[in-house]
Structure formats: structure tokens, C-alpha cells
Amino acid sequence: MLKIILFLFLVFGVSYADKIDDLENSCDKGEAKACRDLAYMYEEGRGKVYKNKYKAIKFYKEACDKNDATACNRLGVIYRDGINVKKSYFKAKKYFDKACDLGNDMGCIWERKLQKDKIEDILDGK
Incomplete structure (x- = not known):
């Protein structure tokens, strides 16, 4: 049972890391919504990221610059x-x-x- 729980924890932990990477790549490619989603995640500390006010503002500015x-x-x-x-x-x-x-x-x-x-x-x- 412990192995199953550990496995699920690792799988979902990796999927959040992958989601962050995917959003950052999409933001870099000009997708405003991805930048805004990253900003929200950093503002609220969601999706396995720690709250980071500087990154939140940075990504909100990127999204706004892209007309979000x-x-x-x-x-x-x-x-x-x-x-x-x-x-x-x-x-x-x-x-x-x-x-x-x-x-x-x-x-x-x-x-x-x-x-x-x-x-x-x-x-x-x-």
C-alpha cells in the first residue's frame, strides 16, 4: 500500500513540474493565457510552486504585454x-x-x- 501511495505522489508531483514547464514554454512562445496562469500559480502558491510575488508580477506583466x-x-x-x-x-x-x-x-x-x-x-x- 505504501508503494502505491509513494508511486502516486511521484507521478502527480512530476505532472505538476511538467505543467509548469509546459506553461513556461507556452508563455515564452507568446501564449498570454499561459503567462497569466503562471502568474496566478506564483501569486497563490498553487500547483506545487511556492508563492513568489516577483515571479507573479513578472508573468502578469508578460501576459498584459501580450494583450491579456x-x-x-x-x-x-x-x-x-x-x-x-x-x-x-x-x-x-x-x-x-x-x-x-x-x-x-x-x-x-x-x-x-x-x-x-x-x-x-x-x-x-x-
Whole structure:
């Protein structure tokens, strides 16, 4: 029984390693969704990878550069909220704008909210 459990553990462990390699190869070949999937895996520590905020942001940027609207929106949230990065209104706006331009409705909503909040801050003297 122990041999069966060990065998299954090794098989599934290798399959995750293969999946990471496949995603990295696909990302390198220009597949935006593969870059976004890698980013999510590193952001959340999924699929036998450790959380790595730097790799997550790197892969989200690669996906966004390849016109993945969801990745652009996620980068907007990351910079708006300062998730493992310094908060940046300008970077958040840039990524929300791109997400919106690519057809991501949430990017449009967040961009408008960001604009509204910035105007309110200016009017309040902040």
C-alpha cells in the first residue's frame, strides 16, 4: 500500500513540474493565457510552486504585454492596493485603461472609480 501511495505522489508531483514547464514554454512562445496562469500559480502558491510575488508580477506583466485583459486588470488591482508593490495611482490607471481597452469590463469600472476617487482626493485637499 505504501508503494502505491509513494508511486502516486511521484507521478502527480512530476505532472505538476511538467505543467509548469509546459506553461513556461507556452508563455515564452507568446501564449498570454499561459503567462497569466503562471502568474496566478506564483501569486497563490498553487500547483506545487511556492508563492513568489516577483515571479507573479513578472508573468502578469508578460501576459498584459501580450494583450491579456484579465492580467492587465489584475496588475491594476495590484498597483492600486499596493499588493507586494508600492501603491501607484499612475500604474494602476495605466493597467486598468489597457484592460478596459481590451474589453475587460472590470478594468473599465475600476478605472472610472480610480478617477472618481482621485478627483475627490484633490477636492478634499489630499
